[in-house]
Amino acid sequence: MxxxxxxxxxxxxxxxxxxxxxxxxxxxxxxxxxxxxxxxxxxxxxxxxxxxxxxxxxxxxxxxxxxxxxxxxxxxxxxxxxxxxxxxxxxxxxxxxxxxxxxxxxxxxxxxxxxxxxxxxxxxEELGTDSAANLAGLREKLAAGDGDDVIAYYMKDMPPEWLEGARSSPGWPVMTSMGPSLEADTESLAWTQSAxxxxxxxxxxxxxxxxxxxxxxxxxxxxxxxxxxxxxxxxxxxxxxxxxxxxxxxxxxxxxxxxxxxx
CATH class of the missing domain: 3.40.50.1820 (Alpha/Beta hydrolase fold, catalytic domain)
Structure with missing residues (x-):
């Protein structure tokens, strides 16, 4: 329990x-x-x-x-x-x-x-801007409210077969339900490039x-x-x-x- x-x-x-x-x-x-x-x-x-x-x-x-x-x-x-x-x-x-x-x-x-x-x-990369850009993009996707688009956006820089496998798996609906929580992941990565x-x-x-x-x-x-x-x-x-x-x-x-x- x-x-x-x-x-x-x-x-x-x-x-x-x-x-x-x-x-x-x-x-x-x-x-x-x-x-x-x-x-x-x-x-x-x-x-x-x-x-x-x-x-x-x-x-x-x-x-x-x-x-x-x-x-x-x-x-x-x-x-x-x-x-x-x-x-x-x-x-x-x-x-x-x-x-x-x-x-x-x-x-x-x-x-x-x-x-x-x-x-x-x-x-x-240290002092890079890619994670800050990813955070802004993720927040736009979250505001639009399409769970599929949120996960696809989050995984865009991963090997493409990972996203293909996720989409075809029975766990895809579970993944799309977790979209809002990915803000902390993306924000933490942006923070590591902030200084x-x-x-x-x-x-x-x-x-x-x-x-x-x-x-x-x-x-x-x-x-x-x-x-x-x-x-x-x-x-x-x-x-x-x-x-x-x-x-x-x-x-x-x-x-x-x-x-x-x-x-």
Whole structure:
């Protein structure tokens, strides 16, 4: 049965907590929530078995956290603040894809974050304008109210076969229902280009591991290198993985090894 944390605007955030030990909060990227992402559900249980309290939550606008008045990056940071309070202690964060840029923004905002593992965060060029343009375009699509167009726009820079596969899958209606929540993903990526990253991330004291897969998209290794170079305590790593996805046991093992090295 789900537990719930209440964010600062009254939005109820649904989550599962598995295991006992230092808390780790899993921050999903685009299209991820507990009922739609069995990989992360499985990884949460495997990581919990390694001695952690693992919190896997539905971001606002998704799953059991579907009802919310707005979906900004600031809203999502407040949701994380509520989850950290529910955990009862400063927490490590695992950010998947654009969930990684949300984690960086949360840590820079001063949330009590002990460490971060960031998986293939798709950062554009430092000080670039592409993500800001994407945010403006996404907001136009959201205002027009066509869920199909919102998802197609969000995925326009991804390999075309990903969008084709999504459109033909039974999960497409679920994806289109999540459109409003993609504002926080896009806004967080735009934020990473809004100023020199060393300045944006100077206050982040949490040790941060930026991971990529052995087979990955060209954007990902430079993005991981940029994270490691610009957070005060950053490093990079490579795991056996491909197509922006990973095996639950591989990821749980890597997260536990990194967090264990800091103990």
């Amino acid at each position: 789900s537990s719930f944390a209440t964010s600062s605007d009254g939005t109820r955030i649904a989550y599962d907590a598995d295991g006992s030990g230092p808390p780790v909060i899993l921050v999903g990227g685009a299209m991820q929530f507990r009922g739609f992402d069995s990989n992360t559900v499985a990884m949460a249980k495997l990581l919990a078995a390694r001695g952690y309290t693992v919190i896997n939550f539905d971001r606002r606008g998704r799953g059991e956290s579907a009802q919310a008045p707005s979906f900004t990056l600031a809203d999502t940071i407040e949701d994380l603040r509520a989850l950290i309070d529910a955990a009862g202690a400063p927490s490590a964060l695992f950010g998947s894809s654009s969930g990684g840029s949300i984690c960086l923004a949360a840590a820079a905002a001063g949330l009590p974050v002990t460490a971060m593992v960031l998986w293939e965060t798709p950062l554009g 020199p990253r060393a300045e944006l991330w100077a206050s982040i004291q949490a040790p941060t591991l930026a991971l990529v897969g052995e087979q990955t998209l060209p954007i990902m290794p430079p993005a991981a290198d940029s994270i490691a170079a610009n957070v005060p305590h950053g490093s990079t790593g490579v795991i056996p993985a491909a197509n922006h996805s990973w095996e639950p046991d591989v990821m749980a093992t890597r997260i536990a090894a990194f967090l264990g090295s800091l103990a």
